[in-house]
Amino acid sequence: MWRRLTSLSHLRQIRRADELKICQAFCTDITKPPVEAESHYRRNSPFVAFVLGGPGSGKGTQCLKIAETFGFEHIGAGDLLRKEMYSGSENGDMIQKLMKEGSIAPSEVTVKLIKKAIESAENRKFLIDGFPRSEENRMAYERIVGAEPNFVLFFDCPEEVMVKRVLNRNEGRVDDNEHTVKERLKVYKGTTLPVVNHYAKKGKLYKFLLTDKFMQVDGTGTQEEIFERVVDITDTLQKQVIGIEDVECAVEKYMRM
Ligand SMILES: Nc1ncnc2c1ncn2[C@@H]1O[C@H](COP(=O)(O)OP(=O)(O)OP(=O)(O)O)[C@@H](O)[C@H]1O
Numbered sequence: 695m696w697r698r699l700t701s702l703s704h705l706r707q708i709r710r711a712d713e714l715k716i717c718q719a720f721c722t723d724i725t726k727p728p729v730e731a732e733s734h735y736r737r738n739s740p741f742v743a744f745v746l747g748g749p750g751s752g753k754g755t756q757c758l759k760i761a762e763t764f765g766f767e768h769i770g771a772g773d774l775l776r777k778e779m780y781s782g783s784e785n786g787d788m789i790q791k792l793m794k795e796g797s798i799a800p801s802e803v804t805v806k807l808i809k810k811a812i813e814s815a816e817n818r819k820f821l822i823d824g825f826p827r828s829e830e831n832r833m834a835y836e837r838i839v840g841a842e843p844n845f846v847l848f849f850d851c852p853e854e855v856m857v858k859r860v861l862n863r864n865e866g867r868v869d870d871n872e873h874t875v876k877e878r879l880k881v882y883k884g885t886t887l888p889v890v891n892h893y894a895k896k897g898k899l900y901k902f903l904l905t906d907k908f909m910q911v912d913g914t915g916t917q918e919e920i921f922e923r924v925v926d927i928t929d930t931l932q933k934q935v936i937g938i939e940d941v942e943c944a945v946e947k948y949m950r951m
């Protein structure tokens with residue numbers, strides 16, 4: 695209840711009469727969002743978290759755990775591109791060449807695949823793993839999908855650990871080799887980190903610094919130890935964001951009166 699009322703403070707510009715209606719509407723003990731607001735939220739506002747980090751930092755591993763625990767749909771941008779590559783599509787050869795080089799696929803191709811995956815899912819909560827890779831990717835997503843992510847998780851892993859993991863992964867990926875991993879690291883540092891900085895400035899970034907302080911397995915913490923930290927943040931953010939969305943939907947409803 696308190697959160698609902700305090701979240702309305704930014705609406706000072708609304709006419710006094712409308713303000714009164716909004717306050718009256720929220721002065722009852724609402725423990726659940728109004729049915730109309732809830733369905734608006736589900737239908738129109740997918741809840742999106744981007745998951746970023748270098749090659750082999752553990753994005754995919756943690757996404758599987760988050761998806762299972764919190765009921766998110768896991769969309770791996772690289773997985774979508776690999777599927778497209780092997781599907782015999784007209785973009786297949788181009789994607790394969792870029793992946794082997796460690797380069798980034800054109801934004802329109804990747805965003806189109808992500809948008810399709812979001813639109814065809816029943817779920818409205820998404821983890822988008824390994825995207826955006828560049829500021830250009832980010833802007834294309836925001837333009838085409840028409841929204842920013844709700845929050846961004848960032849796995850900051852030491853470079854030597856990432857390289858070792860990628861070279862030991864053994865999943866038959868065309869880019870898991872010494873030459874390509876060097877290129878991917880260059881792209882990550884030069885082109886993806888600016889995206890991370892962008893979301894840090896916007897206050898949307900949650901960084902997991904994976905250093906040798908855990909002294910486990912490979913010096914970054916076991917998958918379970920890292921996940922324990924991820925759970926806390928994801929749980930809190932989900933609750934906060936859903937609360938804010940409810941207020942905005944309800945405000946829209948009362949302003950139309
Ligand atoms: N905390 C960890 N400790 C040890 N090994 C790990 C840990 N997390 C992930 N791994 C292993 O490291 C490898 C890379 O992990 P993962 O595929 O999740 O990385 P990624 O960030 O998705 O990489 P990419 O960007 O290349 O897809 C996998 O073989 C995974 O099992």
Ligand SMILES: O=c1ccn([C@@H]2O[C@H](COP(=O)(O)O)[C@@H](O)[C@H]2O)c(=O)[nH]1
Pocket residue numbers: 749770771772773775792793794796797798799800804823824825826827831869878
């Ligand atoms: O948004 C994206 C995501 C991926 N790529 C290309 O795919 C590979 C592998 O991606 P992973 O996320 O590591 O599975 C990546 O190196 C890029 O070549 C992309 O172009 N755009």
Ligand SMILES: [Mg+2]
Pocket residue numbers: 753754755770772824
């Ligand atoms: Mg991955």
